[in-house]
Amino acid sequence: MMRGLLGGLAKPFTQTAGLARWMLVAGLVLTAAFVVMAVFAPWVAPYGFAQSAADGARFPKAGPPGADHWFGTDRLFFDVLSRTIWGARTALEVVVLSILFCVAIGVPLGLISGYHGGWLDRILVLVMDAVFAFPSFLLAIVFSFLLTNLLGGSVIAVALSLTAIYIPQYFRVVRNTTVSAKEATYVEAARAMGASDGVIMRRYLFGNVVQSVPVLGTLNAADAILTLAGLGFLGLGIQSTDAAEWGHDLNRALADAGSGIWWTGLFPGLAIVLLVTGLTLVGEGLNETLNPTLRRRRLLPVVMPARAETTITGEEQQ
Amino acid sequence: MPTKPEPQAWQDPLIDVRDLSVHFELRGGILARLFGSDTGTVKAVDGVTLTVGRGEVVGLVGESGSGKSTLGRALLGLVPATDGSILFHGDDVAEMSRRRLRAIRRDIQMVFQDPNAALNPAMTVEEATGDALRVHGMKSAAERRARVVEALEKVGLSPVELFLSKYPRDLSGGQKQRVVLARAIILDPEVLVADEPISMLDMSVRAKILQLMLDLKQELGLTYVYITHDLASAKYFCDRIAIMYLGRVVEIGPTDEIFANPRHPYTRALLKAIPEPDPERALPRDLLRGEIPDAASPPLGCSFHPRCPEAFEKCGWESRDLRAVIEEHWTRQPADVYGAESDTVGDLAHLDTPATVARIGGKGAESAREILHRMRSERPDEPFWRGVDRVDDDGPGIRVVFHPGEDPALRSSDGVEVACLLYPESS
Ligand SMILES: Nc1ncnc2c1ncn2[C@@H]1O[C@H](COP(=O)(O)OP(=O)(O)OP(=O)(O)O)[C@@H](O)[C@H]1O
Ligand SMILES: [Mg+2]
Numbered sequence: 037m038m039r040g041l042l043g044g045l046a047k048p049f050t051q052t053a054g055l056a057r058w059m060l061v062a063g064l065v066l067t068a069a070f071v072v073m074a075v076f077a078p079w080v081a082p083y084g085f086a087q088s089a090a091d092g093a094r095f096p097k098a099g100p101p102g103a104d105h106w107f108g109t110d111r112l113f114f115d116v117l118s119r120t121i122w123g124a125r126t127a128l129e130v131v132v133l134s135i136l137f138c139v140a141i142g143v144p145l146g147l148i149s150g151y152h153g154g155w156l157d158r159i160l161v162l163v164m165d166a167v168f169a170f171p172s173f174l175l176a177i178v179f180s181f182l183l184t185n186l187l188g189g190s191v192i193a194v195a196l197s198l199t200a201i202y203i204p205q206y207f208r209v210v211r212n213t214t215v216s217a218k219e220a221t222y223v224e225a226a227r228a229m230g231a232s233d234g235v236i237m238r239r240y241l242f243g244n245v246v247q248s249v250p251v252l253g254t255l256n257a258a259d260a261i262l263t264l265a266g267l268g269f270l271g272l273g274i275q276s277t278d279a280a281e282w283g284h285d286l287n288r289a290l291a292d293a294g295s296g297i298w299w300t301g302l303f304p305g306l307a308i309v310l311l312v313t314g315l316t317l318v319g320e321g322l323n324e325t326l327n328p329t330l331r332r333r334r335l336l337p338v339v340m341p342a343r344a345e346t347t348i349t350g351e352e353q354q
Numbered sequence: 355m356p357t358k359p360e361p362q363a364w365q366d367p368l369i370d371v372r373d374l375s376v377h378f379e380l381r382g383g384i385l386a387r388l389f390g391s392d393t394g395t396v397k398a399v400d401g402v403t404l405t406v407g408r409g410e411v412v413g414l415v416g417e418s419g420s421g422k423s424t425l426g427r428a429l430l431g432l433v434p435a436t437d438g439s440i441l442f443h444g445d446d447v448a449e450m451s452r453r454r455l456r457a458i459r460r461d462i463q464m465v466f467q468d469p470n471a472a473l474n475p476a477m478t479v480e481e482a483t484g485d486a487l488r489v490h491g492m493k494s495a496a497e498r499r500a501r502v503v504e505a506l507e508k509v510g511l512s513p514v515e516l517f518l519s520k521y522p523r524d525l526s527g528g529q530k531q532r533v534v535l536a537r538a539i540i541l542d543p544e545v546l547v548a549d550e551p552i553s554m555l556d557m558s559v560r561a562k563i564l565q566l567m568l569d570l571k572q573e574l575g576l577t578y579v580y581i582t583h584d585l586a587s588a589k590y591f592c593d594r595i596a597i598m599y600l601g602r603v604v605e606i607g608p609t610d611e612i613f614a615n616p617r618h619p620y621t622r623a624l625l626k627a628i629p630e631p632d633p634e635r636a637l638p639r640d641l642l643r644g645e646i647p648d649a650a651s652p653p654l655g656c657s658f659h660p661r662c663p664e665a666f667e668k669c670g671w672e673s674r675d676l677r678a679v680i681e682e683h684w685t686r687q688p689a690d691v692y693g694a695e696s697d698t699v700g701d702l703a704h705l706d707t708p709a710t711v712a713r714i715g716g717k718g719a720e721s722a723r724e725i726l727h728r729m730r731s732e733r734p735d736e737p738f739w740r741g742v743d744r745v746d747d748d749g750p751g752i753r754v755v756f757h758p759g760e761d762p763a764l765r766s767s768d769g770v771e772v773a774c775l776l777y778p779e780s781s
Contacts, residue, residue, distance in 0.1 A: 221471035228430050229486045229537065230459035239485065243476035 056324045063317025070311045073121050074128040081115075085122035085280035088113035098297050108299035110288065120303045122280035126191065127311065131260045133195035134202065135253045141199070142206030143246060147237050149207070150214025150245075161211070168204035175201045176263050180272045194273045198263060202256050209252060213245040255319035258312045265308050282308050368545065368577055369406040369429060374399055374438035374448070376424050380650055394650045398424040400601035401438070403764065406545070411571070411578040413592035413609070415585055415624070419646050421601040422581045423467075426547045429579065430462050431455040442545075460490055463538040467550040469530035473522040479506070480518040483537045490541060505536040508573070510566060528559035532566070539570060547579045552587065564591055586628050589613055597621045600649055600657040607770025617772040619662045644678070654708050655759030656775060663737065668775050670759025671741025673712035677705040679738045680714075683729045695725050700751070710758065715751030722752045 073080055088095055094113060101108040107116035149160045167175065179197030187193040217223070218241060226240050267273040268283025275284070282304040289301030376399040398421045406412050414422040427433045428448075429440060435448035447458060466472040473482050483505055484498040492498050499518075506514045509532040522530055531551060538546055548567065552560040564587060570576060582588050588595055589609060596606040597620060605618040616622045623642045644661045647653055653660050655670010660678065662669065680699065684692045700716040715722030723745060730739055746753045764773045 221466050221468060222474045224427075224432065225464070225466055225472045225534070225537075226474070226485070226489075228432060228459060228464040229489055229541075230456040231485070231489045232456060235489055239477075240474050244474070 056321055059317045060321030060324075063314045063319075063321055066310055066314025067318055070124045070307075070314065071128065074124040077122050077125045081118040081121040083115045083118040085119050086114065086277050087118070098292065098300070100297075101299050107303045108297075110285070110297075110300045111292065112288075116285075116299055116303050119280040119285055120282070120307050123282040123285070123304060123307060124311070126274065126279045126281050127261055127264060129191050130195045130198065130264050131257050133191065134198035134260055135257065137195065137199035138202050138206050138256075139249060139253070142203045143210050143242075143249065145203075146207040146210030147214050147241060147245065150211040151218055151233065151237055151241065153215075157211075160207070164204040164207045167200070168208070172201040173263060173266060176267060177270065177272060180267050184273065191274065191279065194264060194267065197267075198260050201263070202260065205252055205256065206249065209248050210245050213248065214241055217241055217244050251319060251322045254315055254322055258315035258319060261308065261312050261315065366408045367405040368408045368410075368442070369404075369579075370439075370441040371402055371404040371406075371425075371429075372439045372441070374402045374404075374425070374428060374440060375436045376421070376428050376433050377436040396649045397601045397652065398649065399428060400652075402598075402601075402603050404596060404603060404606070406577060406579060408544075409571075409575060409577055410594065411580055411592045413588040413595040414579065414581045414598055415583065415588050415595055416598035417583060417624075417646055419600075419649060420598040421649075422583075422598055423549050424601075425598070426464070426549050426579060426581050429545075429547055430459055430464055432464075456489075460541045461543050462545045462547065463541065463543040465531075465534055465538050465546060465548040465551045468554045469527055469534050470522070470554070472534050473530060475522055478519050478521055479511075479525075479533050482522075483533060483540055486537055486540050501540055502536075505540040506533075508539065508570065509533075509536045511536070526559075527555050528563060531555060531559075531563055535563075535566065535570070539574060539576075542574070543576070545577045545579065547581070549581045550583070551580075553582070553584065560587070567591075585624055597624065600647065600652050602657065602773060603764060603771075604658065604774065605770060605772045606764070607772075611770050615770075617767060617770060617777055618658075618774045619664045619776075620658050623661075623663075651708065654710070656762050656773075659737075659741075659759075664776060665737040666740045666775070667743075667757040668760045669737075669741065670761065671710075671738065671756040672759070673705040673707065673709045675738055675741070676712045676714070676754055677702045679729065679736065683732070686732075698722060698725060710756045712754045712756075713748055713751055714754070718750060719747040719752050726752070726754075 083090060095105065095109045095115060097109070097113055098111050099105060099109045101116075105115050105117065107120065109115055110119075145160060149157045176197050179200045180194055183193040183197050187196075218236075223236060223240055226236050231240070264273070264281070265283030265286065268281040268285075269287045271284070271287060273284070274281045285304040286301055286308075289297075289304070292298075292300045375397065378396045378398055380394045380396060400421070402421075402425060404412070404425075414425060416422055424433055428435055429442075431440075431447050431450060438448065440447040442458065442462065445454075445458075447455070450458065477485070480499065480502050484495075484502045487498045487501055492501075502518070503514045506512070506517060511517045511529065511532050517525075517529075517533075522533070525533065535551075546567075551567070552563050555563060567578070568591070571578060578591075580588065580591055585595075592609050594607065595609050595612045596603045597612070597618065598604065599620050605612065605616070605621045612621060613625065616625055620642075627642070642661050643663075647657065647660065653670060653674065654672045655668070656662070656665070659665040659669035659671065660675055665671075680702065684695065687695065698717050698721045699714050702714070705712055705714075726745065730736075741756050741759075743755045743757045746755065760775060762773045762775045764771045765777065767777045
């Protein structure tokens with residue numbers, strides 16, 4: 037049991053080689069660093085994300101990086117290093133929540149749609165394709181606009197608007213694999229055994245159709261970070277006093293850039309770039325190992341035995 | 355050591371299939387779908403009547419596409435019956451609600467052809483076998499495990515502990531088929547529908563699996579419907595055999611009688627196709643000519659007549675047979691003769707619409723007649739010519755008129771039932 041689990045976890049490493057393995061390892065290291073920052077933000081960050089004074093002393097306004105504030109402070113007296121670290125927590129919360137929502141809604145919908153077919157399937161496919169065809173960032177803007185009015189500028193509202201734009205992908209992948217998997221003999225065998233549709237979907241199809249979801253999740257996570265930052269940059273979504281959010285900080289840093297205050301923009305921007313790179317590398321690395329159509333097998337080069345020199349080649353050389 | 359039919363098997367029918375038909379609608383291309391028109395139906399099972407007695411082994415034998423699997427699946431209600439009834443314990447499976455059907459599958463189980471595909475790759479042997487119990491409401495995992503162990507022992511997978519936590523990919527084909535059998539018997543069913551259970555297995559394990567199935571039958575008092583295209587294994591295994599062709603039962607009777615005294619020309623052809631292990635006794639095998647016709651538009655009359663060496667007037671000759679005969683004739687001609695003749699005869703595509711009158715030619719009746727004449731003198735024993743009633747002139751061509759055909763029903767003939775016009779009702 038334990039060994040099987042470990043073997044499964046190690047599969048991406050054992051089955052990759054060369055560049056693919058390095059991509060995966062580099063991605064995992066980068067991502068893990070951000071996850072640690074996010075989880076332990078209260079201990080790692082020197083100050084709170086909306087803290088403008090410590091021990092009764094007010095922080096300098098837009099002070100440059102120094103011993104007290106490694107990454108400097110911004111115009112609202114906030115410590116940039118702390119905000120960057122707390123930003124990782126916000127990003128992680130939003131992305132994890134949105135992936136959870138996507139899986140919780142997209143997978144069952146895809147399963148039911150693919151299994152039952154008929155008009156329900158047609159309508160769902162149509163709706164999902166329409167959502168998918170829509171420019172995703174535009175959709176995110178519309179949704180976060182609507183949802184922030186409804187739920188306030190909370191993490192949940194932003195996560196839900198990201199969910200709306202990524203659901204079609206989960207739906208599609210699961211629905212298409214279900215359509216092909218339900219023709220398998222083992223599904224008919226389950227039916228012949230007396231299993232109901234619910235049992236067939238839960239115990240026979242689910243395990244076989246969710247296999248591509250982790251890859252989709254990591255690939256979408258990178259995109260979700262960018263969308264989240266984009267929304268924050270446009271001033272939609274989470275406000276600075278509710279949580280630290282890189283995109284929002286970048287927006288405020290825009291005004292600083294002209295007056296030579298580089299540190300307020302550089303660090304949140306760098307954080308976005310690094311985390312997105314890390315997640316993309318993990319996603320691609322996983323894709324390479326788990327997706328058999330993409331996987332290039334490690335083939336041994338075929339070595340031909342040396343051929344004896346023949347008269348024909350001799351003549352050709354002349 | 356096939357178990358012989360017990361006389362009371364007839365008195366105690368367990369499954370009673372009456373005039374069962376299962377038709378599949380064929381959907382055409384995009385246009386046909388857009389206008390909601392279908393381009394035809396496949397009569398996978400077309401009016402089958404069959405009784406299976408308690409404790410009997412009934413074989414369904416036929417070539418690919420004859421509807422054996424569809425009939426077998428219909429017995430469990432896995433495909434909806436278009437017409438007719440399937441009485442099991444006096445209830446009609448064809449009319450049951452989904453809930454009733456799920457309950458009845460406790461008593462009728464199925465074994466599939468491909469053991470590699472019949473097991474969920476994500477389930478261990480224990481889960482796969484025990485799931486049948488779980489589906490039928492056994493909640494306790496410990497109870498299930500006890501039953502699973504018992505079932506695995508019955509199918510000869512021991513030591514059981516070694517197999518419980520294995521995945522299908524860790525097992526050999528024969529072991530997988532044993533797991534499939536264990537899953538089928540774990541609910542203590544009365545009937546097992548076995549759809550070519552050994553055809554995907556290695557030669558070396560085939561006999562073992564068949565023997566296991568016979569042992570299980572003895573031990574558990576099972577009734578088998580055994581589906582196969584291999585008459586040799588049916589001889590070993592079955593009490594009675596039903597020969598199927600294009601969705602119909604064309605001959606049915608006790609195994610010994612079918613082998614000793616085959617009536618239907620199709621049965622005889624199948625018997626001849628069994629490889630003879632003893633080269634001394636091997637006869638020259640004339641295999642069936644032609645292909646199995648398209649089930650979406652079966653031949654008129656007896657559907658076997660285009661391939662039948664003994665067909666005569668009433669067998670249902672028609673335009674498509676004429677096309678086949680002409681084209682077969684051309685395969686034997688040199689290129690220049692073929693060119694001249696195909697020019698005279700003209701386009702043959704219209705012959706594909708089945709009709710008992712066929713028009714050919716367009717360059718004068720005489721030349722077309724001449725070609726027919728030449729073909730006939732070349733192959734005078736071709737059964738096709740028995741079906742031609744007369745040839746009339748028809749403008750620039752000729753009209754070939756066939757004898758009216760008859761669709762043979764299953765009739766009893768000395769202990770067996772056979773659907774062939776050569777065997778009229780013996781009363
Ligand atoms: N679900 C389906 N939809 C449409 N046509 C079908 C379907 N299932 C079977 N058929 C058609 O019904 C006919 C009989 O099929 P069936 O599988 O019962 O044959 P079979 O005797 O079991 O053949 P085989 O030896 O190849 O298994 C075939 O022409 C097949 O194409
Ligand atoms: Mg079949």
